Amino acid sequence: xxxxxLGLSAYTLPHFFEKVIEKYGANPALAVAGQDPINYxxxxxxxxxxxxxxxxxxxxxxxxxxILGQGSPHWTIxxxxxxxxxxxxxxxxxxxxxxxxxxxxxxxxxxxxxxxGSLYQSLNLPSLDELKIILSxxxxxxxxxxxxxxxxxxxxxxxxGSASEETSLVDENDLAEILYTSGTTGHSKGVMLTHKNLVTxxxxxxxxxxxxxxxxxxxxxxxxAHAFGLITTLSAIYAGASIHYLDKKPSPRILLRAMQQVKPxxxxxxxxxxxxxxxxxxxxxIRKQPVLRLLSRFSLxxxxxxxxxxxxxxxxxGGRLEGVFIGGASLNHEIEIFMRAGGIPYVCxxxxxECAPIxxxxxxxxxxxxxxxxxxxxxxxxxxxxxxxxxxxxxLVKGPNVMAGYYQNEVATDQVFTPEGWLITGDRGYLDExxxxxxxxxxxxxxIGSSGENIYPEVIEDKLKESVYVEEALVYLLxxxxxxxIYPDYSYINSLESTxxxxxxxxxxxxxxxxxxxxxxxxxxxxxxxxxxxxxxxPFIKTPTKKIKRAEYVPGYLTTTSDSFGS
Numbered sequence: 247x248x249x250x251x252l253g254l255s256a257y258t259l260p261h262f263f264e265k266v267i268e269k270y271g272a273n274p275a276l277a278v279a280g281q282d283p284i285n286y287x288x289x290x291x292x293x294x295x296x297x298x299x300x301x302x303x304x305x306x307x308x309x310x311x312x313i314l315g316q317g318s319p320h321w322t323i324x325x326x327x328x329x330x331x332x333x334x335x336x337x338x339x340x341x342x343x344x345x346x347x348x349x350x351x352x353x354x355x356x357x358x359x360x361x362x363g364s365l366y367q368s369l370n371l372p373s374l375d376e377l378k379i380i381l382s383x384x385x386x387x388x389x390x391x392x393x394x395x396x397x398x399x400x401x402x403x404x405x406x407g408s409a410s411e412e413t414s415l416v417d418e419n420d421l422a423e424i425l426y427t428s429g430t431t432g433h434s435k436g437v438m439l440t441h442k443n444l445v446t447x448x449x450x451x452x453x454x455x456x457x458x459x460x461x462x463x464x465x466x467x468x469x470x471a472h473a474f475g476l477i478t479t480l481s482a483i484y485a486g487a488s489i490h491y492l493d494k495k496p497s498p499r500i501l502l503r504a505m506q507q508v509k510p511x512x513x514x515x516x517x518x519x520x521x522x523x524x525x526x527x528x529x530x531x532i533r534k535q536p537v538l539r540l541l542s543r544f545s546l547x548x549x550x551x552x553x554x555x556x557x558x559x560x561x562x563x564g565g566r567l568e569g570v571f572i573g574g575a576s577l578n579h580e581i582e583i584f585m586r587a588g589g590i591p592y593v594c595x596x597x598x599x600e601c602a603p604i605x606x607x608x609x610x611x612x613x614x615x616x617x618x619x620x621x622x623x624x625x626x627x628x629x630x631x632x633x634x635x636x637x638x639x640x641x642l643v644k645g646p647n648v649m650a651g652y653y654q655n656e657v658a659t660d661q662v663f664t665p666e667g668w669l670i671t672g673d674r675g676y677l678d679e680x681x682x683x684x685x686x687x688x689x690x691x692x693x694i695g696s697s698g699e700n701i702y703p704e705v706i707e708d709k710l711k712e713s714v715y716v717e718e719a720l721v722y723l724l725x726x727x728x729x730x731x732i733y734p735d736y737s738y739i740n741s742l743e744s745t746x747x748x749x750x751x752x753x754x755x756x757x758x759x760x761x762x763x764x765x766x767x768x769x770x771x772x773x774x775x776x777x778x779x780x781x782x783x784x785p786f787i788k789t790p791t792k793k794i795k796r797a798e799y800v801p802g803y804l805t806t807t808s809d810s811f812g813s
Contacts, residue, residue, distance in 0.1 A: 556588015
């Protein structure tokens with residue numbers, strides 16, 4: 247097991263949190279961006295108060311508690327209170343439709359819920375009537391349930407605030423969390439994560455990335471109800487860093503304002519953040535001047551342009567950024583080149599909810615363009631049935647981070663584990679001679695060419711998104727043709743038009759997308775060239791980590807394995 251800076255003797259969240267408070271008590275801990283943070287001692291005290299209230303309300307070890315709301319200090323306090331008393335947290339995305347939230351509450355068998363006041367008033371959730379305990383995430387007030395009168399003995403009959411007692415009651419293999427996936431297939435399964443899964447994984451960030459420590463300032467822009475966002479926060483707590491949360495959804499304006507207020511040293515982000523920066527700032531800056539367009543055609547001068555633009559972006563980010571951990575989806579190759587040349591320190595990682603979630607990572611200095619890093623300590627990777635030429639095959643994982651299974655779904659659990667206990671990730675990739683992993687795409691998305699070639703839609707989509715005219719893209723097989731459904735960058739295209747005639751603009755978009763298709767095809771093997779382009783007139787429906795939900799657009803996606811020409 248990996249050495250750790252807290253000297254943990256047990257991999258449980260109560261033991262982890264007890265050590266954190268002992269070591270970092272005076273350090274700033276949690277804040278809303280632009281406000282003063284509470285320190286770790288105050289963080290611990292608030293967790294004890296909420297934990298004691300949960301005990302007095304009748305909550306017991308291994309009861310399930312839903313946490314529904316936007317990421318905030320209160321969200322984090324609620325999560326730690328639930329986890330350190332041995333109950334099971336059920337984080338839920340506040341962006342989920344009512345029907346999905348209702349399903350999760352019912353399927354998990356939740357006893358209690360922490361919920362934002364605005365959601366409590368606006369959501370149509372009949373299951374709330376069945377819950378015994380409802381608490382507000384706004385101020386922790388009890389909306390349903392009854393606390394004993396002052397001076398009366400609590401229902402649980404226990405000593406209040408005993409951290410060592412909580413620690414001794416929780417085992418490493420106890421469930422700590424049930425995390426419901428919101429993947430691109432549309433299925434929703436409850437991933438069962440133990441204390442050991444989470445604690446061994448939260449150590450990874452600070453120990454491998456090398457840019458998170460007790461002097462770090464993290465701007466939390468990822469949803470805490472997603473595995474990536476939660477582990478980023480837990481890793482920062484492990485290191486004694488201060489964490490600052492947005493109080494609104496991260497639009498570009500709100501994000502840049504928070505960057506200037508917080509001046510973060512570290513950020514966890516999905517690729518879409520930097521895709522938008524590249525398309526909205528970098529490419530327009532280059533294309534608006536003929537001399538810059540000329541310079542961008544040559545590798546050396548393009549890197550010089552990227553360096554100049556990168557410095558301005560670093561200033562806009564507050565000027566102190568030491569590292570960005572990027573995950574949740576693949577990062578476009580050209581954007582990686584820009585970030586590296588522009589001096590924006592970043593590292594890509596790979597993971598999935600079923601692995602708590604980190605599987606691979608690396609330090610900034612050791613990272614390789616195109617790779618998502620090497621296997622984290624105590625975690626093993628294997629490529630199943632690799633192609634003899636490319637080495638590409640199914641990625642399998644084994645380690646202490648791998649889930650206990652899917653909640654109340656033995657069939658699905660059996661389907662994702664081999665007889666030897668390897669987790670089948672559903673992703674395809676290869677390992678280089680140094681053990682660095684390269685992802686090619688989802689196994690389910692692979693299209694078989696007319697002569698048996700493997701076509702990876704994600705690779706083609708990345709090339710499409712390098713165009714200044716393309717904001718989002720989805721590639722799939724339709725009527726035996728390889729189709730690219732493209733959501734154009736309408737704001738950029740419209741800015742080029744001298745007329746506001748909608749018919750003219752619409753005709754131009756058709757021509758532009760055809761030019762994009764032809765240009766990208768020159769950079770693709772013959773067997774994977776796009777045969778048809780479809781204009782997507784609204785943004786694609788996406789998961790919380792901003793991956794396109796393919797099941798919404800690809801015919802038969804949920805009922806087929808992989809498509810093939812001529813089938």
